[in-house]
Amino acid sequence: xxxxxxxxxxxxxxxxxxxxxxxxxxxxxxxxxxxxxxxxxxxxxxxxxxxxxxxxxxxxxxxxxxxxxxxxxxxxxxxxxxxxxxxxxxxxxxxxxxxxxxxxxxxxxxxxxxxxxxxxxxxxxxxxxxxxxxxxxxxxxxxxxxxxxxxxxxxxxxxxxxxxxxxxxxxxx
Numbered sequence: 422x423x424x425x426x427x428x429x430x431x432x433x434x435x436x437x438x439x440x441x442x443x444x445x446x447x448x449x450x451x452x453x454x455x456x457x458x459x460x461x462x463x464x465x466x467x468x469x470x471x472x473x474x475x476x477x478x479x480x481x482x483x484x485x486x487x488x489x490x491x492x493x494x495x496x497x498x499x500x501x502x503x504x505x506x507x508x509x510x511x512x513x514x515x516x517x518x519x520x521x522x523x524x525x526x527x528x529x530x531x532x533x534x535x536x537x538x539x540x541x542x543x544x545x546x547x548x549x550x551x552x553x554x555x556x557x558x559x560x561x562x563x564x565x566x567x568x569x570x571x572x573x574x575x576x577x578x579x580x581x582x583x584x585x586x587x588x589x590x591x592x593x594x
Contacts, residue, residue, distance in 0.1 A: 423442040428481060442485070457472065464495055
């Protein structure tokens with residue numbers, strides 16, 4: 422079983438090496454001096470690896486807690502790596518967040534009134550609906566919504582006939 426003293430005294434070598442704790446947890450000591458926690462487990466008949474953080478940011482006690490959480494997921498038939506990816510996706514990539522980032526990208530290319538109209542329409546019609554909370558990684562444009570790129574292109578094409586539109590040919594040019 423690993424101790425804090427053994428971890429602190431671990432010196433880098435020419436090649437990476439492992440200091441094993443128990444139940445699949447080990448510390449990988451890199452030649453650069455980095456110490457990285459890893460948890461080795463089996464899911465679906467395959468051996469897999471889960472990164473738990475770097476020492477000293479994640480101390481031995483916390484690494485063991487993370488390992489125990491991952492072991493519980495494996496016991497329930499859930500792959501900890503897949504669970505982590507799903508958790509991250511729901512935290513940071515809902516359709517609403519992606520749409521707001523898209524509006525920020527449009528900011529320099531269109532007039533303020535157009536930007537405000539697009540933002541207002543999204544806030545009134547899309548975000549309150551279940552579409553706003555769809556995880557972007559799970560979304561399929563044909564199933565849930567038109568992608569912002571396609572919607573923007575369609576709006577651009579539908580406004581071509583208006584006077585002064587960038588796509589309207591200018592007289593005398």
